[in-house]
Structures are given as C-alpha cells and as structure tokens.
Amino acid sequence: MESVKLADGRVLEFLVEGPEDGLPLVVHHGTPGAAVSRAGMFPPGVRVVMISRPGYATSTPLPGRDVAAAAADTAAVLDAIGIAEFVTLGWSGGGPHALACAARLPDRCLAAATIAGVAPYDAGGLDWLDGMGAENVEEFGKALAGPAELEAFLAEAEGSFAHVQPGEIIAAFGDLVSEVDKRALAEGFADYLAASIRHALSGGTAGWRDDDLAFCKPWGFAVAGIEPPVSLWQGDQDRMVPFGHGRWLAAHLPRPEAHLVPGEGHISLINSIDRIVTTLRRQAAV
Known part of the structure; x- marks a missing residue:
C-alpha cells in the first residue's frame, strides 16, 4: 500500500499492481470499500491502480465531497506515479x-465502464429506490434525512461489517443479495469483499457516510x-x-x-471482468 499527500494536506492511500508497461486501469471500489489487492481478478497486461476514497481506511476524510x-483525487494519484492516460471502471x-x-x-x-453503478438521484423519470433491498431503502432514507441520521444508522451497521468474515457476508447483506449473487459470493468473491469492507471501516464510517450523501445530491457533472x-x-x-438504474444510464449517456444482462446480479457481474477490460481496451484503441 502506498500513499500521496495532496496540495490541501489530505492523504490518499492507493495500491498499484501489474506490469509497468501494462494498460493503466483505475478501479473505483464499492460502498463501503477500499483499496485491497485482488490477485488474479484482472487479466494479464493490466496495471491496476486502486484508490481508497476519502474517509475510507487511511485516506483523509473530505466531508461534503461530491462525486x-x-x-x-484520481489525477493527483496518477501524477504521483507518472501515469498520463488511463481507462477506468467502477x-x-x-x-x-x-x-x-x-x-x-x-x-x-x-474509456470508462460502470458496473452495477447507481444513476443520479435527481434522474428524471427514475424511481431511485424502486427495487432496492430493504437495507438500502432504509440506508438511503437516512441519507436523505441528513448527516446526523445517517451517521447514527451507520454506527449501528458498522457493528455487522467492521470485522465481517467471508462466511458472514451473505447474512450481513440480507435482502440485498439475490440468488445469483449468493452463488458468486460462495464461489470466492466473499473473501475479497469481506477484506475490502474490513479495511474500509478500519478508520470509521466517514467514507461510507460521504459516499451515500454524495450519491443523493448533484454529482457535479452531467x-x-x-x-x-x-x-x-x-x-x-x-x-x-436495481435494473432501472442501468436502463436510465443507457438512455442518458451519450452513445x-x-x-x-438478464440473469445477472450485483456481484455476479464481476465474473465478466475479462470481457469488461477487453471492451475498455477496444474503446481506448490500446
């Protein structure tokens, strides 16, 4: 694990893996999550850069940040390690x-790829919470109520996740995991996800809080x-x-x-990572 000190005094932790002459791939982790090695997840010839967002693990919080x-922050890390052009997935x-x-x-x-990523909260014509599991409906309800209510909710949730082990992940996620996602977790992804969540929350819930709040306000770009x-x-x-988020993004992103994909869930899509990276490489023409 490495870190960089930014001009505003904040520190960001990050990891870099893969050959120096590989395709630079910036990977944005989930919520909650952090930069944790996942040996063998990505195809050969890729140089993975993963940054723990502010407030996660040892990265300095940035209260009020937008998406x-x-x-x-990504540009600052890439400058520090000498990478100019890159592709990214989240x-x-x-x-x-x-x-x-x-x-x-x-x-x-x-080029960029979004994998099971949310649409903007103010997306016209989208019922943002429709189809989410009960835990997410409650969590984002607290986020919309304001930081104080969200912090109280996350302080309680932290007890279930801060030390979570792979065998506990499915129960911890409750109504949020479909059957196809349960199978993906049982096939090995639970190890990585549990490690990422534990590392993310090792410094508290500030990153989780600020992610949730950022999703529910204007993102800062169209x-x-x-x-x-x-x-x-x-x-x-x-x-x-839910699937509606993907449909909305497909209708509003330019080209x-x-x-x-029918039959895939939130976690099971990770099994398509080779295809996703191949698509990024083709779109970037590198």
Whole structure:
C-alpha cells in the first residue's frame, strides 16, 4: 500500500499492481470499500491502480465531497506515479466515480465502464429506490434525512461489517443479495469483499457516510456531457442497484455501449471482468 499527500494536506492511500508497461486501469471500489489487492481478478497486461476514497481506511476524510471530487483525487494519484492516460471502471458505488473521471478528465481518460453503478438521484423519470433491498431503502432514507441520521444508522451497521468474515457476508447483506449473487459470493468473491469492507471501516464510517450523501445530491457533472466512450454493465437480478438504474444510464449517456444482462446480479457481474477490460481496451484503441 502506498500513499500521496495532496496540495490541501489530505492523504490518499492507493495500491498499484501489474506490469509497468501494462494498460493503466483505475478501479473505483464499492460502498463501503477500499483499496485491497485482488490477485488474479484482472487479466494479464493490466496495471491496476486502486484508490481508497476519502474517509475510507487511511485516506483523509473530505466531508461534503461530491462525486466529481474523485476526478481531481484520481489525477493527483496518477501524477504521483507518472501515469498520463488511463481507462477506468467502477463497480457499485464506484460506478459514478468512474463516470466522474470520464467527465472531468476527458483528455486523460480514454474509456470508462460502470458496473452495477447507481444513476443520479435527481434522474428524471427514475424511481431511485424502486427495487432496492430493504437495507438500502432504509440506508438511503437516512441519507436523505441528513448527516446526523445517517451517521447514527451507520454506527449501528458498522457493528455487522467492521470485522465481517467471508462466511458472514451473505447474512450481513440480507435482502440485498439475490440468488445469483449468493452463488458468486460462495464461489470466492466473499473473501475479497469481506477484506475490502474490513479495511474500509478500519478508520470509521466517514467514507461510507460521504459516499451515500454524495450519491443523493448533484454529482457535479452531467452524464449527458461525457465525451470518452462508456460501457455500461447491469444485471436484472440486482437488489443493491436495481435494473432501472442501468436502463436510465443507457438512455442518458451519450452513445453508451450498453450491456443490460438478464440473469445477472450485483456481484455476479464481476465474473465478466475479462470481457469488461477487453471492451475498455477496444474503446481506448490500446
């Protein structure tokens, strides 16, 4: 694990894995989540850069941040390690942050992918909570009520997640995991997800809080104005980010390559990572 000190005094932790001459791939983790190694997840020839967003693990919190703030933080880390152009993907809560990089860094971001990522809360014509599992409906209800209510909710939720082990993940997620996602967790992804959540919450819930609040207010950019090519991946068995979010993004991103996949859930889409990276490489023409 490495870290960089920013001009405003904040510190961001990040990891870099893969060959120095590999395709630079910035990976935005889920919510809650953090930069944790996942050996063997990505295909050969990729140089993975993963940043723990502010407030997660040892990254300094940035209260009040919006989704767009991820672009400047990403640029600072890439500058520190000498990477100019890159492709990016974001899974779950990372999806909007990948789109932020495409929107705010169009001269550097060659292509982006959002995997089971939420749509903007103010998305016209979308019932944002419709189809979410009960836990998410309650969590975002608290986020909409304000920071104090959300912090109280997350302080209680932290007890279930701060030390979660792989065998406890399915129970911890409750109504949020469909049957296809339960199978994906049982096949090995639970190990990585539990490690990511434990590391994320090792410094408290500030990152989780600020992610949730950022999703529920203006993102700081318009998805319709994104210039780099974007691929969109969404399953119809997703109870964390319902299928309607994917349909809305597919209708409002400019020229998206949409993969609205029957039978896939929120977590099971990770099994398509080789195909997703291949799509990024093709779109970036590298």
